[in-house]
Amino acid sequence: MATPISLVLIKFTLFLTLNLLFTSQPHEVSCNNDTDRIALLQIKNCTTNDPDGFFSSWNDSLHFCSWPGVQCSRHGSDERVTSLDLSELDLVGTLPPQVGNLSFLRHFNATGNSFTGPIPANLSRCSKLRILMLSSNKLRGKIPVQLGSLSKLEILRIGQNNLTGSLPASLGNLSQLVNFGAAYNNLNLSTIHIMTFTFNKLEGRLPENIGFTLRDIGYFAVSENDLVGSIPESLCNASRLVDINMNMNRFAGRIPNCLGSSGGLLALSKLQNLQLLSLQGNEFSGRIPDSIGGLKRLFDLDLSRNRLEGPIPASLGNCLSLTSIDISHNKLSGEIPAEVMNISSSLANLLNLSHNSLSGKLPHETGKLTHLNTMDVSHNNLSGEIPSAIENCESIERLFVQRNSFQGSIPSSLASIKGLRELDLSCNSLTGEIPQQLQDVKDFQYLNLSYNNLRCEVPSGGIFRNTTAVSLIGNPLLCATMDLHLPKCATTRPVTRRVRLAIIAASASLSLLLLLSSSASLLLYMNNNINKKKQSLVVEDPAIDQFARVSYYDLHKATNGFSPDNVLGSGGFGTVYRGKLDRIEAPVAVKVLDLLRHEDRAHKSIAAECNALRSIRHRNLVKVVSFCSSVDRGGSDFKALVFEYMENGSLEDWLHHETCRRLTLAQRLDIAVDVGSALHYLHDHCETTIVHCDLKPSNVLLDADMVGRVSDFGQARLLVSSEEDDTFSRSSASAKGTIGYAAPG
Known part of the structure; x- marks a missing residue:
């Protein structure tokens, strides 16, 4: 009996196995297709008002992949929903949890409707979701924590709803997110301490109430976006702010009162914890507020590349914790306040005042910046001498003062800054010699002294041996014994006493004989040569x-x-x-x-x-x-x-060539007076009136004192007596001089 029973059990087991094997696969296919279809129908069923009849064709007469707003793609043998667009249809209803069963969904857009209820937490099951847009509805409740698991999400727009609560910390896991919008809700963000949206594509304006909403914010960073408008005054209420970073947007207007402006001291007192203020690369205008000096803990200030104007506030010297100041590329004017140099104990990284319209002298107090690494005051209108006290800046490695109007000599004390690596003094009016001591600076990597009025033989040691690291062009009175693209200096090799005696001893016995034997030949040759020259000369005028x-x-x-x-x-x-x-x-x-x-x-x-x-x-x-x-x-x-020789070249060089030399208004007027004086003399005070006939900027030369001198009289004409007037008129009937210039009469 045991054997028949065993056979029956074996047959029954085999039957069940084969039945499951052949029926399970078709059931899975049907289930997967039905899952998407059922989820779509559930969305239709949860819609209580469809004014345009959008869902009327969502029925079995069409495959669900052909329903309006639905897009599918094949995955294996299945057609799965990958995109669902229900935007701007004025639909009323709720979003059912079954929407999370669309497991291959990548794009879901339901903006511009009147959906109520919560955001379905089951959306977190749509692991392939890249775009989720639910803004401009009437959704309520909290933002689901589960949304933080959508690791591929790039765009999340949930603004203009009635959402409450706070932003879930899990949203910080959305590493692919590049576009996030949650404006115009009732979110409570008061507990947020760090908010960073750098390197995204955020657009629009910051909410006016951002400072009331983010009362506990400590770090606020929205750099590298496309935000516009002004900084809301309410930001002053975020009294725990430590870092503000708004670089590289399109913010405009004036810097808010709380960051320092007249009447803003009370608001400013709320930001006593501020350590970093970075507004670089925007469109801010107006002045840097005087009361910015109240930010006692500020250690990094970057207002560069804006449209700020007016003077640098002296109160900036009260920010005794500053390690870096960058207010370059603005329209600042006036003198550099000596008070700024009082930040000597902390200012160690950067002082960048370049590309403004600052004038006056570089303060003597610059020498107090003993810890500073980099100073850049280039591209301004600074004048006077470079203060010798700069030698006290013993930590400085990079010093840029090019494109100003500094005068006097190069301080030899610069060579005492042993760590100096880069020095640019180009495009000034420096005179005198290049200090020999500069060749002893061992760490030099770059030296630019071009376009000054230096006059000397260039040192031959140290960095001057590296022609790629040194630029000296635009100094016509420099000469060099090396290949520095300068005229060669006249060199005489010293002859030692021993060599001199040896030469005398070796040649004494021959010199007299050679002198006597060659004298007659030499005199004869010179006489014949002179005669030939005389015969070849053209009769001179x-x-x-x-x-x-x-x-x-x-x-x-x-x-x-x-x-x-x-x-x-x-x-x-x-x-x-x-x-x-x-x-x-x-x-x-x-x-x-x-x-x-x-x-x-x-x-x-x-x-x-x-x-x-x-x-x-x-x-x-x-x-x-x-x-x-x-x-x-x-x-x-x-x-x-x-x-x-005219040391400063021609007027054309100063007016039209692509060099950094610039003429001041006073210099232009002086040169115009010089040229006018020359013409007045030629026309009215010469025994015979002279007409230049080719007056142009290239024929106006400038001497060492920038006095204009008229040159090149190759086209000049003399206005002689009346008997010869007709002859002159005929010879001058055609246009003379350079095309484009009319000779003065």
Whole structure:
């Protein structure tokens, strides 16, 4: 009997197993499809008013994936709901918990309806949800804690409802969230201590009552968003605020009273715990409030890149805990208050006042900042001398004072700052020599002294050996023995006494013999050479003869062989070089005519220039120093005029070139008066009236004192007596000078 019973049991067990095996899979498919369909129908059933008949086609006549507002996608063999859009339909009802059964739902938008009741906590089961938009309804109750488990949620909009309670701490788990809106509810946020929404895409304005709602907030950060409007005054009521970070938004208006403005001292007293105030990169305007000095615990102030104007408040010096001040890139004016330098014990990281319109001197009290690491006062209108007391800033590593109007010499005391790494003094009016001690600063990584009026031989040690770390351009009177893109200095190698005696002993026996044997040959050669030169000279204009002459070889030596490094500029008939003649202490400008291309016109040009300048003397005219008419080394004709050297180049360089040199209004007026004085002299006080015919900014040169000098008389015309007027008129009938410029009459 046992065997039949066992067989029956085995057969029964096998039957049940096979039955379950073949029936379970179809049942699961049907269940999954039905789950989404039933959840959708439950939403329809919980809607009590559908004014537009939106749900009328939600029935079995269509597959639920074809119902309005529903989108599906295939997952395996199933069609699952991935998007549900019920927005702006004026629907009335509630959201059933079954909505959480749409387990593949990614987008759910039900904004602009009149749904009541709570937000379904079961929505947390929609683990793939990325967008949840329920704003502009009448939802009540608390925000479900379970929403914090939606790890893929990117957009959560629940504003304009009747939600109460506080924001669940679990929302902090939404690491993918980039857009969150909960405005216009009845949420109680008074217990929130930290609120950080940095690097999101928040738009709109901060609620006016934010300070009343967030009474216990300590850290408030909304930087890197797209918020607009002003900072609500109610923020002053958040008396426990420690950090305010609103960088990189589009906030505008004035800084609130509680952060310091006239009449705001009472409100300011509520923010005594504030340690960080960062409003960088917005559109704030108006003044920095004087009462900002009441923020005694403030250690980091960043108001940079706004539109603030007016003076820097001296009361800022009362913020004795400040370690960093950045108010750069504004429109601040006036002098730098010496009181700011009183923050000497704490100001250790940064003092950045750059890119404003500050004027006056750099305070002597700057030397008190003994712990400061970086100071930047560049791109202002500061003047005077760089205070020598800056040597006391023994911790400074980066000092930027470029693009100001500092004068005087570079303080040699800068070299005593042993940790100095970066120094930029470019685009000022500094004079004198480069302190030799700077080459002894071991940690130097960058040095920019360009566009000043320095005059010396550049030191050859230390950082000056690194041509990529040093910039010295725009200092025409500098020279160097190294390759620093500067004229080479005249060098003489010292000869020791031992070497000198050896040379004398070795050559004494030969010198007399060589001298005697070569004297006759040399004299004969020189005589023949002089005769050849005389034969090759073109007959000069009498006007040229009255200038002192200089030889070709003198000019060749003076310009380092007419080196490209000495070129000052090129004109219509030749090139101008900077040179140094042995018999003249000051540098000169050598204008070499291009006789190969413009022989006839060049000769007329130089004759016209000499004819115009031979009998005139005026402080606003460039003086001719000498003249050369000879042959070059190849035997070709060579002509050149030698002028006074103008240290500050041409007016065109200051007006139009992309350099950092700027003319003040007073300088512009002075130069205009100088040019007018020169023209008045040429037209009305010369024995023969001279018309320049090519007056333009490039022909107005500026000397070391920025006095304007008119130059280049190559197009000049003399207005002679009436008998010759007709001839002159005919020769001047065509336009003279440079295209775009009309010669003054």
